[in-house]
Amino acid sequence: MPKVKLPRKSTNIDMTAMCDVAFLLLTFFMLATKFKPDEPVVVKTPNSISEIPIPDTDIMLITVDPKGRMFFSIDNQIRRRDLINNIDAVKQLGLSEQEKENFKRGASVGVPFNQLKSYLSAAPEEQKKFDASTAGIPADTSVTNPNNELAVWIRGARETNPKLRICIKADGDASYPSVQKIIRTLEGWKIFRFNLITGLKAVPYGSAAYNMQLSGKSK
Amino acid sequence: MAEMDTSSSGGHKKGPGVKKGKKLSTRIDLTPMVDLGFLLITFFMYTTTMQKPKTMEINMPYKDPNIKMEDQTKIKASTAITILLSKNHRIYYYEGLGTDSSKSPDYHATNFAAKGGIRDEIMAKQKAVEAMKRQGTLGPKDQTTILIKPDTTSTYDDLVNILDEMSINDVRVYAIVDISTIEQDNIHTTEVANGVK
Numbered sequence: 001m002p003k004v005k006l007p008r009k010s011t012n013i014d015m016t017a018m019c020d021v022a023f024l025l026l027t028f029f030m031l032a033t034k035f036k037p038d039e040p041v042v043v044k045t046p047n048s049i050s051e052i053p054i055p056d057t058d059i060m061l062i063t064v065d066p067k068g069r070m071f072f073s074i075d076n077q078i079r080r081r082d083l084i085n086n087i088d089a090v091k092q093l094g095l096s097e098q099e100k101e102n103f104k105r106g107a108s109v110g111v112p113f114n115q116l117k118s119y120l121s122a123a124p125e126e127q128k129k130f131d132a133s134t135a136g137i138p139a140d141t142s143v144t145n146p147n148n149e150l151a152v153w154i155r156g157a158r159e160t161n162p163k164l165r166i167c168i169k170a171d172g173d174a175s176y177p178s179v180q181k182i183i184r185t186l187e188g189w190k191i192f193r194f195n196l197i198t199g200l201k202a203v204p205y206g207s208a209a210y211n212m213q214l215s216g217k218s219k
Numbered sequence: 220m221a222e223m224d225t226s227s228s229g230g231h232k233k234g235p236g237v238k239k240g241k242k243l244s245t246r247i248d249l250t251p252m253v254d255l256g257f258l259l260i261t262f263f264m265y266t267t268t269m270q271k272p273k274t275m276e277i278n279m280p281y282k283d284p285n286i287k288m289e290d291q292t293k294i295k296a297s298t299a300i301t302i303l304l305s306k307n308h309r310i311y312y313y314e315g316l317g318t319d320s321s322k323s324p325d326y327h328a329t330n331f332a333a334k335g336g337i338r339d340e341i342m343a344k345q346k347a348v349e350a351m352k353r354q355g356t357l358g359p360k361d362q363t364t365i366l367i368k369p370d371t372t373s374t375y376d377d378l379v380n381i382l383d384e385m386s387i388n389d390v391r392v393y394a395i396v397d398i399s400t401i402e403q404d405n406i407h408t409t410e411v412a413n414g415v416k
Contacts, residue, residue: 022253050276051273198383
């Protein structure tokens with residue numbers, strides 16, 4: 001039997017197809033994702049079946065980390081400037097222009113008022129150290145308690161922007177009393193409607209919510 | 220690769236003595252471009268978040284010191300179930316509101332399991348309320364009511380999970396209420412009696 005002669009093939013592969021795929025994926029990721037926001041602490045939120053997206057603007061974000069430390073922020077930079085002016089006036093902190101500018105540009109703040117000045121004057125790396133060691137914004141279940149600094153923040157933010165939606169982003173391991181403090185403080189300011197930030201979970205099969213989803217009826 | 224052929228001085232017809240210009244391939248090696256593409260993909264995958272987190276809207280009852288106690292409790296005890304959230308994601312529940320001080324309610328322990336957990340209890344209660352409605356013992360407007368009382372040892376995770384159960388089971392009337400010391404004591408004694416740490 002004659003030997004079958006295999007044709008010699010080049011070892012060069014055409015990379016065009018692979019290149020196409022790579023850039024297709026790249027385009028997808030660029031369009032479908034968004035940059036992670038700068039956060040002082042890592043918070044792992046619990047999951048729920050709720051599908052309401054977070055509003056894009058006018059957000060007041062109260063972050064609670066696993067140890068129950070609280071961080072506060074609002075989204076709009078101009079409002080942030082108003083807020084720090086307000087807080088400075090109310091609490092007589094004597095902040096300089098530069099420190100106010102730092103607050104405007106910064107992320108969530110989680111230090112008590114007596115440390116706020118030194119926190120805002122610190123460099124970003126120093127601020128990270130602050131975030132790691134701070135006890136968070138002191139809060140209490142009563143708004144009349146002078147130590148309830150969270151109440152001052154919330155009122156200041158509401159005064160600068162009454163349209164603010166309140167979002168609580170707490171870690172699943174945060175204890176209930178720390179969340180309760182926030183809820184009671186909000187209630188103290190007559191805010192009874194707020195949002196809890198959660199991840200997304202599948203609706204359990206056969207439940208009432210599942211049947212509602214099937215029939216195309218939303219709540 | 221990309222060099223100009225300067226050897227031939229133009230105009231000449233190609234004859235046998237003329238050096239032929241080497242035909243260069245139009246193909247470019249795309250490997251570095253692929254490398255770059257994947258590098259960028261990796262970068263975007265690490266620095267961005269895929270999905271926007273969702274939110275859960277909760278409405279707390281309007282609190283006014285002027286509202287009198289008599290106006291507050293209009294819930295019928297037969298429609299109600301009280302859920303106590305305890306530590307290590309344990310749940311205790313009892314039928315009714317626990318307002319009857321003459322006898323202590325019957326505590327049951329359960330958990331967040333999808334089967335045989337609190338969901339089954341809520342669904343059973345909903346069925347019971349529906350049955351009572353048909354019998355006429357309850358008015359057509361009565362609904363299953365759930366009181367959520369998180370203990371100080373419970374976590375935020377428990378709170379979100381139980382609120383989620385409310386939306387999963389389509390419970391329209393529910394409230395987050397502070398736990399009483401009697402209930403805390405009851406949980407404690409139950410746990411001691413059952414040898415739960």
